[in-house]
Amino acid sequence: TNPNCLNINLNNSTRNPALQGYVGVYVGPTTHYTKTPVTNLQEASEQNGRRWTRPRNPNLSDHDLRIRNKQLRFGTWNVRTLASPGASEVLSNELERYNMDLVALQEVRWPHNGKESTENYQIYYSGNAEGKYQKGVGFAVKRQIDSAVTSFEAVNERICIIRLKGRFKNISVICMYAPIEDAESEDKDEFYEELEEIWNRLPNYDVKILMGDANAKVGREMTWRNIAGKESLHEYTNDNGTRLLSLAVAGDLRVVSTTFPRKNIHKETWNSPNGITKNQIDHVLIDNRHKKNIINVRSIRGAECGSDHNLVLIKIKQSLATEKKNNSNQLPNINLENIKDPIKASRYRELLSTKFEQNAEAEEMDLERKWSRLKNTIQDCARDICGEKEKRRRTNPWFDRECSEEVERRKTMRQKWLETNHDEDRRVYNNQNKATVKLLRQKKRRWLNGLITRAEEDRTRNNSRDFYRTLRFFSKEYKPKAYGVKDKDGHLIMQQKEGLERWKEYFEGLLNGEVRERQEPTIKYQNVQPRIEIPSIEEVEKAINELKNNKAPGEDGINSEILKAGRDIIVKQVHELIVEVWEKKIIPHEWKEAIVIPLHKKGDKQECSNYRGISLLNNTYKVFSKILLKRLEAYTQSIIEEHQSGFIKGRSTTDQIFIVKESIAKYWEFDRECYLLFVDFSKAYDSLYREELWLKLEKFGIPEELIDLIKISIVDSKCKVKVNGETSETFLVNTGVRQGDGISPILFNIAIEEALEKVNKENRGIHIGKKINVLAF
Template identity: 35%
Template sequence: MTPCSESRKEATSPIPFLSSKKISKIGTWNVRTMFEANKAAQIARERRAYNITVLGLCETRWTQSGQVRLNTGEMILYSGHEEEDAHHTEGVAFMLSHEAQNALISWEAAGPRIIYASFKTKKENIKLNIIQCYAPTNDKDEETKEDFYNKLQTLCDKLKEKDMTILMGDLNAKIGSDNSGYEEVMGRQGLGKMNENGEMLADFCAFNNMIIGGSVFPHRRIHKATWVSPNHRTENQIDHICIGRKFRRSMQDVRVQRGADAASDHHLVLARMKMKLKKREVKRSTRTQYNVDFLKDRLTTETFRLTVRNKYEALQDLLDEGNMDIDTQWQQIKEMWTSTCNEVLGKKKYQQKDWISADTLNKVQVRKEKKGAINNSRTRAAKATAQEEYTEANRAVKNSVKTDKANFIEDLAKEAEDASAQGNMKQLYEITRKLAGKYKRTDRPIKDKNGNVLTSDEDQLKRWREHFEELLNRPPPQNPPDITPAEEVLQINCERPSKAEIEKAIHHMKRGKASGPDKIPAEAIKADIETSTEILHDLLGKIWEQEEIPTEWKEGYLVKLPKKGDMQDCNNYRGIMLLSVPGKVLNRVILDRLKTGVDAKLRDHQAGFRKDRSCTDQIATLRIIVEQSMEWDSSLYINFVDYEKAFDSLDRDTLWKLLQHYGIPNKLISLIRNSYEDMACRVIHAGQLTDSFMVKTGVRQGCLLSPFLFLLAIDWIMKKTTKYRRNGIQWTPWSQLEDLDFADDLALLSHSHQQMQEKTELLNTVSTQLGLNINRSKTRIMKANTKNNNPITMNGEPLEETDSFTYLGSTINKHGGTAEDVKARIQKARVAFIMLRKIWRAKQIKTNTKLRIFNSNVKAVLLYGSETWRSTQKTLKRIQTFINKCLRRILHLKWSDKISNTTLWKMTKQLPIENEIKKRKWRWIGHTLRKPPNTITRQAITWNPPGKRRRGRPRNTWQRDTEKETKEMGYTRREMEKMATDRKRWRSLVDGLPHDNQAK
């Protein structure tokens, strides 16, 4: 599947179908399965051959519901079992032509047996409603059949009588030629004798005033039978197309097309209709991407540079006149860059190469001819012979498809190997994702506030706009805090940006990122940094002096990223804003100036988005706190706080006061504030853009300044919450540790229930003043070494307690230890390894490249947080066993090959896992020991809580492991602290740790 090269911008009304002149074809087909490689492409080929506008499909065996687009342009709407682990059975779908896609108003997935779609027609105020279904077989129990027809009736009751309704599919109903009692429902052209399912279908049509089309038109027997038994001795008419009586004259013919072939025992049933779909009037998206990969070519880059310079020289004459306002000047600069991109690079087309070979397509054609031979056979013996030839031809098609897919994977593997050889890690990662199957994504219909499924583009666009407009425009806090400005303003440079600062900011920009509404990619600016610096120096200088931001820089395109949970619920998505790349240059200059002056005023407890701090610091500190509290029998309360949509909820008026409170100069505050005033946003959905809406709360996710601004808010909240410094855990003889923070992931720490209760209530109160709300359903309390069973409450409601919690991706257990975390990491690594199985099997990828992918995609997942693990022989053995199994599969080794683990590690250049974890651990300890002595992470290495050790043999802890290893290396703790200040010496120490490839 592939996205379209063109996408809609806004859905207005759809484009008209129903005409008294044009003949359109609508078909239904039980294809037996689409859960096979290339099966959808084969069906699409038949759709094009018969020029079918809407093709209904039965027994697709696809699970869940959604829509996908094929390389050849067809769109498939599908419905199946919704369960995550559902079996691939049943399933229905529509395959739509380009004409039908343009006329589609809405569609609805109603389970694995029913799907519905609505189209706009040429007839004013008349829609075409098509229901595709797959009825239970005749031998199913009565309850199953009744349930199916009840659901079908519920759907029909929603449809208006004035609209044209078509019911079609594999109804497993024999209606026969005797229409006695059903004269208003069917003619006498049916096949066979009516069965129980036939009666149920006839009764349903009678109740809904419909006619069974296949019973009306006279045809030869072979053009009536829709299903043929494998031995060709039994033929039945069980697939039908029915239409409302009011529109009977629109149906010109219904008959079987025996020539259509998809390796199914059902024939395609086709209806010729006098109708014409009307195209929806839609505007195209203005989102454009250029072929920036062309800039990797030296000659193209030189051409691009020369073109930009020539255009800038021409523009310079206009700028020298000095009568342009900022918006006009920006539009001139924007036109210069975008026109150069158009001329030199061209627009990027999204077309995925079809991996099916011409040889396979020829085999499909041969199979189709063999089916024709079956249809034309006159004797049973001839049919049997033709059937054998058809079966052999079908087997050849399947084998050829498998070969093509294997070749496609090998070609991708070769591209991956080339990318690896060239050091192109971005391309290697993208190909890895393709081989892992992560690149395929289908669009699923979403639900409105009331839980109703929305399937039309127009309704979905409105819902996304509604959702994000509400999310990004929160009501102001009822009791905003009184925040006083700082007595002294920080000594931060407020002069206009220098060329050196702009050049540095451009160097910092990352390639391969999506452009904003102005369509200017980072690669275009970085292609000629010297000229880009000149261009932006004048513009940013004017912006700086006038404190006015170009209007287009205040607009963003919001990209939806799925989180966990129901993908039909808008709340399970987060938004990232695509902003102007030149605007990011200004933000980088401001950020670099702010960081230097403000970072020293932030609490040491915060590690998010700060230099020389990491998740590992916080995980290690918290794990040590839990382990030492258990050893010293010290009570411990931890509150893992989760904020609800934190970045999107922050009150901006309060934020501007906070900037003054931290001593930031008014010049910088004005520039930041002006970039947020009148900020507008549009949501990208299915290649279209919603209407624009204003954004009045929160910080922009995707903006360089946003993490910094958010940290100021969290820092102020925690300073207010912990201002009395009496509710934390005893950290040093003269101080307490109240919390550990990583951005908005807070872990509150206390020794007693009363302390934690007081701190939680105060945090909730202070957070609300800034517009932030704590998510009670996701906030968790962990207790250790306490008999107090009273719950911690918030707003009178108890918070849920837990024995373990995943903190920053690492599992923390109240009893300490790392066994649970190791188990979770192995499981995640196992999933990652299995997803990359195509890479391990690929012959074109060299072993060294496979090992690089293994180290970066699997081993990195496995060893995340391993610096904080306490080592036991049991956990080390589990990790080593998993790695050994993976390496043997990569090398295609069997136990019968009798390759020892030591030899295996040498072949793959791997260290024993005990040594590797030890190296990672001591590398991190070196970073920590180089920090000032008063930093929390460094103090944690030797921290012990107040209390008394338990009786008996002490548990193994991270601290005890570290002390033991220090002695084994022949050093004292003081000597290690001194050695860490010499980076070269410490690196030599870590590199020299045991790596003798001996299994422990």
């Protein structure tokens, strides 16, 4: 009867499953739940003598359940090197076997800093700034939690920092690789001073963790009992240990790697080459405020990657705020190799014909629905006949089953040596380790030789595309992948969602120039309008055949090879659609959208301004655009003067370059001074004012119907940015002509033609020499 009491109808089939088996009891301002045997499921379980447990959600993996239960598996591992062939694959497989979420890595030995991908992990690394393959630290982050990475700072070859977004508190982790015990005191002082400075500038409210190869023995002396535990492998502290503990005192840290009682074999982190000396020199420290979050630390002797260090496992009670990748907007990735097979191409056309005949009986529909039906039919038929490409594994292609078996043999030999500690088993393991490294090198060398042989065969067969692809593979310099992107203020953004928003913001500002107020024209240049013929089916067929192969598709996901393989069946359907567009002066909304892919040009890879965007348009729209271009070219031949050679049929920019070189040579021959002024338009296509472009087209005698068709292809155009497989929201482009559109270059030529004529003919400006020639590219 108490109005504050929470009442739950346990017999209601629609009740909240989270409350099943509980009844609300009022005990004050808060409602508590008391377990009562009221459900049939629970009663049946108890009658059978089994404890009742809540059913598991089948949609959650083991990893998802563990993350939800607030338990993460961190670790630290000195891997000795990742620069040898196959080392990163072996590391990834071992970390996956132990279900590690994040592991601090030492002695990575990769130069510079960047990000590399393996099948299961993303590896952030900080190496030698001079390009030497020595030292180096980093983090291996499981792909499922990579979206929680908010920042990564590559400090130097001994220190790096990563920050993870938690549900309640963020986690900052420092990876360290300290100088050895016999190093110079100056080097040690410099390292620990920098480490202390980095620790002090971490956010105070974060869960702060320091882990790595400290090369330090921490003893069991009572002096340090408030900082370190009594479960250390060593009795006395060495010099490096004293320095580490002094850092812990200054930064209010706790050495949790010496806290948990374990067998000595689970405390050892390093084994000497002869197997006699075993030390605990890899350590884990956490700020005292969060020391209870660490629930376990131990060495994993079974993990093997050719290193003399053991993997150290840290179980931490925390949860991360990860983002689930949205695959709903993924375009179909058709296997285009199958469309080259004449038999499959014939089956593809038969299926298309059947589908279109069925659709012909459907009711009349508007243009948008017609386009949607055409697109879906082509996609479905291509997918059914050709299938989709298999996702490329992020492993080296030469790392095959034989390599995996050899690595497993090495692991078995090492495990046997650790169990027996016999000299003979140690020698067997060392020999097996050498054999494994030798096999991996041979496999990689054999694969590279195969690439060279294949390139030579491509050259003799005049297969220039594959030949130059292989040539670029061998000739290009190694460039590490960038991690994150910087915002306008220079702050690094690591999360995918915020990064996409930054890319959208950048390209939206880049593609949208200053918008002028629309002014009604005061002059009408034409009275009689010539009739523009509707495109013929032959024009559509020619335009489809002119599409370039091996190009990425646009928003429709339809490759040019798929359109060409449909032959007259697709030609007929596309022709009907284009005729309706031509007559109604409207185009499908998807034709107005472009996908922008950022490509790095130069400089810092985290700066958006160092990228140029490549726009991907729908191939079906390109067919319409090619027809429009042919109609426009018939009028521009008499408009564009000879000084313009860019994008003009029968002319080439190399002709202009030749003229410049010849002019310089003649001036040099007669000992005369030559002055050249080069003008490069910034954001040329994006800086055009559309209203003035329409006036220019009308002034030069372009028919109004053709201008209307150009307008519908440009006005209300939209873009979206695609980065790392994720696509941003669309944004409107209000100025300029479309990037990647076939008619854009000739429209730009028309827009600047009048200005070039004035510069070339009028006697204005400062004269240098006898004559000024204008050469437009």
